[in-house]
Amino acid sequence: MTFSHWRRPLTWLLAWALVAGAGTGWLAHARLLALEDAFTVDARIVHRLLSQRAVQHDAVMAMLPLLQQPVEGHSSNAAMPLPRLPAAYPQIVEILRRLPGSTWPADWPQGLRTAADAAEARSLQSGHAELAQAELPAGKVWLVLAGRNTAHALQLDLQTTVPWDEWPMDAGTSPVRVHLQYQGQAFEVQAGRRLTYGWHYDFHKLLASHSQPFDVVLERDVSWSELPWAAMLAWAAASAAALAVLRALLRQRVAARRAEELLRLGQVSRLNQLGELAAGMAHELNQPLTALLASTQAAQRLLGKDGSDEEPDLDTARHAMDQAVAQARRASAVVGRLRRVVERPDLSGQVQTLALAAAVHDALHLLEPELRRRGITVQLDAPADLPAVRAEPVALQQIIHNLVMNALQAMDQPESGQRRLWLTLSLMRPPSTRVLLSVRDTGPGVTPEARAHLFTPFYTTRPDGLGLGLSLSESLAQAMGGDLSLAPPGDGPGAEFHLQLPLAQQP
Numbered sequence: 001m002t003f004s005h006w007r008r009p010l011t012w013l014l015a016w017a018l019v020a021g022a023g024t025g026w027l028a029h030a031r032l033l034a035l036e037d038a039f040t041v042d043a044r045i046v047h048r049l050l051s052q053r054a055v056q057h058d059a060v061m062a063m064l065p066l067l068q069q070p071v072e073g074h075s076s077n078a079a080m081p082l083p084r085l086p087a088a089y090p091q092i093v094e095i096l097r098r099l100p101g102s103t104w105p106a107d108w109p110q111g112l113r114t115a116a117d118a119a120e121a122r123s124l125q126s127g128h129a130e131l132a133q134a135e136l137p138a139g140k141v142w143l144v145l146a147g148r149n150t151a152h153a154l155q156l157d158l159q160t161t162v163p164w165d166e167w168p169m170d171a172g173t174s175p176v177r178v179h180l181q182y183q184g185q186a187f188e189v190q191a192g193r194r195l196t197y198g199w200h201y202d203f204h205k206l207l208a209s210h211s212q213p214f215d216v217v218l219e220r221d222v223s224w225s226e227l228p229w230a231a232m233l234a235w236a237a238a239s240a241a242a243l244a245v246l247r248a249l250l251r252q253r254v255a256a257r258r259a260e261e262l263l264r265l266g267q268v269s270r271l272n273q274l275g276e277l278a279a280g281m282a283h284e285l286n287q288p289l290t291a292l293l294a295s296t297q298a299a300q301r302l303l304g305k306d307g308s309d310e311e312p313d314l315d316t317a318r319h320a321m322d323q324a325v326a327q328a329r330r331a332s333a334v335v336g337r338l339r340r341v342v343e344r345p346d347l348s349g350q351v352q353t354l355a356l357a358a359a360v361h362d363a364l365h366l367l368e369p370e371l372r373r374r375g376i377t378v379q380l381d382a383p384a385d386l387p388a389v390r391a392e393p394v395a396l397q398q399i400i401h402n403l404v405m406n407a408l409q410a411m412d413q414p415e416s417g418q419r420r421l422w423l424t425l426s427l428m429r430p431p432s433t434r435v436l437l438s439v440r441d442t443g444p445g446v447t448p449e450a451r452a453h454l455f456t457p458f459y460t461t462r463p464d465g466l467g468l469g470l471s472l473s474e475s476l477a478q479a480m481g482g483d484l485s486l487a488p489p490g491d492g493p494g495a496e497f498h499l500q501l502p503l504a505q506q507p
Helices: 003-066 110-126 229-302 314-335 356-366 368-374 393-410 469-479
Strands: 092-098 130-135 140-146 151-157 177-182 185-190 199-206 215-222 352-354 377-381 389-391 420-427 434-441 483-486 496-502
Touching (some): 003 229, 110 140, 110 151, 352 356, 356 420, 356 434, 389 393, 393 420, 393 434, 393 496, 469 483
Parallel strands (some): 377 420
Antiparallel strands (some): 092 151, 177 185, 434 496
16 A cells, blocks of 8 residues: 555544643643642641741740759859750750850860850850751751850750641651751651652752751652543543544545535536537438438339329339338437436536646545545656646546546456556656646556547447547547547556646746
8 A cells, every 4th residue: 555545544643643642741731730739838838847846946045044043963164954845845855054164065076065166156146046066967956045144055856856747748658858958968857759750849948047047958759650641541532532533524524525526527527428429429310311311302202202204113112211211220229329318507617727736636536435445556646846737627627537437447357457556747848838647557458459449439348338438538638728648558557548738827
């Protein structure tokens, strides 16, 4: 099968792919937007909850200078631990108060003591708590608040800081990853799920606390399995069904139009054939009617019906009457060739400028069911820059229809072998004043005897033929200023007909 057989199915397949792709893409996009919106909402809730806890820590630090009760059992030159706050603050691991003249605990690492002193100095300037040290991988944070007479240090446990009872996600199953980040360190709040493919969402925002400048980072990887495959497949199936119904309706409409066009073409053909029949009958009836008239006049004269006194010559009169009967029978046989009567008059237009390739495409479109039923492969060669011709649309369509139908009927014979039909359009050279349409088949061809009478009216090689198709086509071609002929025998099988039509604009 050639590409033309697959062109329409491929066009419908491409249309389905576009519709299905657009619909499924929209569904996937909508799902991704919904997942992103849900992720953004959860991220804002997480940021708000952690910011509330950070602000709560600042409030606790601001409250510590009010706790001035002495702590017994400790020397005055070292920071003293304060009692743990109530269970409402489980995230506070330890609280220390350093009086004037005392130092931070000696068991602290030197780095922590140095950081605490620096944080105390910053706190004196800012008037609020400052971050002394953050060990995010271990989940430990030290805050320092400097007062007029004392300094307080507070250690936080970040894992306990998370308000799990108000958390918007299930930490064990949620795919969202939540971290607190600070200066290259990270504390994992929620492990989530990490993928190397799919779509990625992220959220970054600092906690609403000066003393805890941690960046709240949320990440979400969306896998292909989270797309709405059921809805996408349902859309693809629904679009395929809708396009199948549309294609069936269009095919019915095209078939109805094809039937109407074939009916109109058949009516025009019958009208033209009637004209050919009338011309042929006028030519063939003229001789027998003339002989019939002469024989009857001779018989009348021989029988003495002309007023003379001569004895009637009965034998000669009988012979003349026999001749008249024979001529009458001959005329009757000619009249009997008229097969049927046309139903409607011809309404064809005048000669106009036409694209010959478009007319050939229209004819093949009308005969497409017949070509498919007979299993005939069609090859059409038409240059894109072929100039227009001068022709009458219906007459041109009828000529092409007759040539193609003759080729199809010729390839029905057992000797035809492989069934192929070639239609070639070209500009004749020299001179370039006509366009040539060549129609070639793989039938048994035309015998030398048939070539001499092929365009003669009433000559046919088919038992059910009238012998007017080629004669009518030749007359129509000549009436348009063109020519229809049978090409000389070639090396290949079949017959080849040439239709020549004048250019619309002569060079």
